[in-house]
Amino acid sequence: MNGPAVLARRLAKSYGDRVAVDGIDFEVPAGICFGFLGPNGAGKTTTMKMIYGLARVGGGELRVLGMDARRERREIKSRIGVVSQETNLDGDLTVRENLMQQASYYGIDPHAVRPRVSELLDFALIADRSDDRVQALSGGMKRRLMVARSLVNEPELIVLDEPTTGLDPQARLAVWRSLERLKRRGVTLLLTTHYMEEASRLCDRLLIMDEGRIVTEGAPPALIRRHVGREALELELGGDCDASALLETIAARADGHELHDGALTLFADDAEELLGAIDHDRFPTDSAIVRRATLEDVFLRLTGRSLREGE
Amino acid sequence: MSYEPGYAGLGERLGPRDLIPSAGHAAAVWLRNAKVFSKLWKGALLPTFLDPFFYLLALGFGLGTYIAHGINGIPYKEFVAPGLIASAAMWSSAFETTYNVYFRMNELRLYDNVLSTPVEPQDLVAGDIAWSSSRATVYGVVVLIVVAAVGLVSSPWAILIPPFVLLGGMCFSVIGYTFTSLVPKIDLYSYFFTLGITPMFLFSGIFFPFNQLPGWVEVVAWLTPLYHLVEITRGLATGPDAVSILIHTAWLAVVTAILFPIPVRALRARLVP
Numbered sequence: 001m002n003g004p005a006v007l008a009r010r011l012a013k014s015y016g017d018r019v020a021v022d023g024i025d026f027e028v029p030a031g032i033c034f035g036f037l038g039p040n041g042a043g044k045t046t047t048m049k050m051i052y053g054l055a056r057v058g059g060g061e062l063r064v065l066g067m068d069a070r071r072e073r074r075e076i077k078s079r080i081g082v083v084s085q086e087t088n089l090d091g092d093l094t095v096r097e098n099l100m101q102q103a104s105y106y107g108i109d110p111h112a113v114r115p116r117v118s119e120l121l122d123f124a125l126i127a128d129r130s131d132d133r134v135q136a137l138s139g140g141m142k143r144r145l146m147v148a149r150s151l152v153n154e155p156e157l158i159v160l161d162e163p164t165t166g167l168d169p170q171a172r173l174a175v176w177r178s179l180e181r182l183k184r185r186g187v188t189l190l191l192t193t194h195y196m197e198e199a200s201r202l203c204d205r206l207l208i209m210d211e212g213r214i215v216t217e218g219a220p221p222a223l224i225r226r227h228v229g230r231e232a233l234e235l236e237l238g239g240d241c242d243a244s245a246l247l248e249t250i251a252a253r254a255d256g257h258e259l260h261d262g263a264l265t266l267f268a269d270d271a272e273e274l275l276g277a278i279d280h281d282r283f284p285t286d287s288a289i290v291r292r293a294t295l296e297d298v299f300l301r302l303t304g305r306s307l308r309e310g311e
Numbered sequence: 312m313s314y315e316p317g318y319a320g321l322g323e324r325l326g327p328r329d330l331i332p333s334a335g336h337a338a339a340v341w342l343r344n345a346k347v348f349s350k351l352w353k354g355a356l357l358p359t360f361l362d363p364f365f366y367l368l369a370l371g372f373g374l375g376t377y378i379a380h381g382i383n384g385i386p387y388k389e390f391v392a393p394g395l396i397a398s399a400a401m402w403s404s405a406f407e408t409t410y411n412v413y414f415r416m417n418e419l420r421l422y423d424n425v426l427s428t429p430v431e432p433q434d435l436v437a438g439d440i441a442w443s444s445s446r447a448t449v450y451g452v453v454v455l456i457v458v459a460a461v462g463l464v465s466s467p468w469a470i471l472i473p474p475f476v477l478l479g480g481m482c483f484s485v486i487g488y489t490f491t492s493l494v495p496k497i498d499l500y501s502y503f504f505t506l507g508i509t510p511m512f513l514f515s516g517i518f519f520p521f522n523q524l525p526g527w528v529e530v531v532a533w534l535t536p537l538y539h540l541v542e543i544t545r546g547l548a549t550g551p552d553a554v555s556i557l558i559h560t561a562w563l564a565v566v567t568a569i570l571f572p573i574p575v576r577a578l579r580a581r582l583v584p
Contacts, residue, residue, distance in 0.1 A: 054426060055583065073431070078429040084423060086423065093346065104339040104343075
């Protein structure tokens with residue numbers, strides 16, 4: 001396909017008085033894994049829903065696989081796959097029947113799709129549960145079946161809204177592996193997540209949203225370098241340590257810092273050197289850890305540490 | 312009163328592109344419901360089969376014994392029996408398009424998945440209504456077989472009853488779907504049954520005719536879909552009058568067509584905000 005898989009220009013959406021997406025621009029190149037990060041209520045899910053046709057475009061322009069999301073909903077939906085945040089499998093049907101039924105929603109001939117359904121059951125590692133009712137599956141199996149279901153129509157683009165939320169580490173890993181296999185096949189993946197590890201592992205590019213706007217965008221390593229530097233120094237400040245005085249002596253040598261409840265994180269290309277520069281007699285610390293800077297540092301730095309409720 | 316999540320009222324006016332269903336996609340929705348029914352039908356069919364049977368026993372054979380001359384020249388049992396075919400279709404449609412649609416939409420969230428495939432709201436509503444009226448026809452035919460077996464059908468025209476039950480089922484279903492798509496809370500469903508379905512069951516001419524009652528009673532009955540389906544089934548079971556059947560059929564078809572856009576609009580506003 002030529003051109004980006006998704007193209008948004010001044011894309012906006014409000015629900016009543018509440019602005020969910022506030023005029024954002026982004027482009028998802030075809031064939032990569034593109035991540036949307038952001039706290040609850042940032043507008044990620046609303047953006048995904050506009051892409052897969054479960055929310056109408058409120059303002060601006062949205063093109064999916066080159067088609068206009070306002071006017072060509074049916075055509076767009078026939079060429080993309082969706083893994084929604086909520087698990088909405090059909091509990092009255094078996095595992096295999098869920099996939100067969102999904103094929104019929106796409107108008108695919110049931111006889112022609114049979115081999116593909118078997119292949120998808122293997123792909124999702126649930127072939128041995130094919131004839132069980134979906135209700136009997138574990139959470140991880142259900143999510144893998146959700147991924148398999150999104151592939152029934154051989155989509156060019158798959159939208160995954162928090163595909164691994166609520167899964168245990170093993171189940172999460174199984175979903176990641178299946179997404180990595182899809183990526184190797186050249187399918188464009190668009191995912192939202194709360195897990196920085198997931199984003200760093202899977203995404204070639206990502207953007208961070210907050211309060212309906214895009215805060216930053218880029219490849220994960222580039223984002224880390226741009227916003228926090230290579231390394232982080234985490235200091236647990238002692239009870240009588242004057243944090244602002246410490247920062248006065250040292251902030252200029254760091255690429256940035258975060259102070260939160262007596263825990264000071266400083267970012268720098270060489271955190272060891274920064275640690276050496278601290279006057280430990282004047283500024284006692286309970287602990288000092290040098291580590292690599294992560295996407296989580298970028299995320300917290302750009303979206304703050306306060307709790308967000310609901311979305 | 313707290314509303315269901317996503318409750319959005321009637322929604323905006325839609326053009327033909329968003330109102331006319333695609334047959335293939337509606338068929339896929341029908342197929343899903345039929346598939347699930349095929350697994351559960353034994354448990355689901357029995358009560359609906361027993362229900363009219365008890366009414367027939369109590370009223371047709373019980374009360375009917377005291378109505379020596381029958382009604383309008385028809386023995387009372389034979390008068391009541393065809394109406395029970397129509398009411399079975401009504402009860403089936405009413406449950407299917409209220410509780411069952413509600414659970415698929417709001418509890419199981421199945422419609423979110425369906426609408427993220429090429430299926431659009433008008434296909435979903437059409438498929439669900441087609442299914443609900445198919446189910447109503449199954450129920451109606453079961454009752455037809457029962458009343459025919461006990462000798463309460465005197466006209467061979469009764470063989471034509473099923474397609475009319477299908478049409479009546481569509482009309483009941485579109486009414487139930489309209490209610491479900493507009494009602495903000497499941498708690499209000501009891502009103503639909505207590506103030507709508509039950510009175511309709513009692514006062515649509517199944518158990519007594521209107522010719523001895525004040526004229527306005529028949530006018531009110533004329534406004535209900537059940538009355539029209541009862542007139543059709545009774546006509547066919549006892550010897551039909553073609554003109555009257557045509558009028559009742561037209562009533563059911565026109566009301567169904569007029570109401571159809573309402574649940575499409577409301578469902579779309581609710582699920583694709």
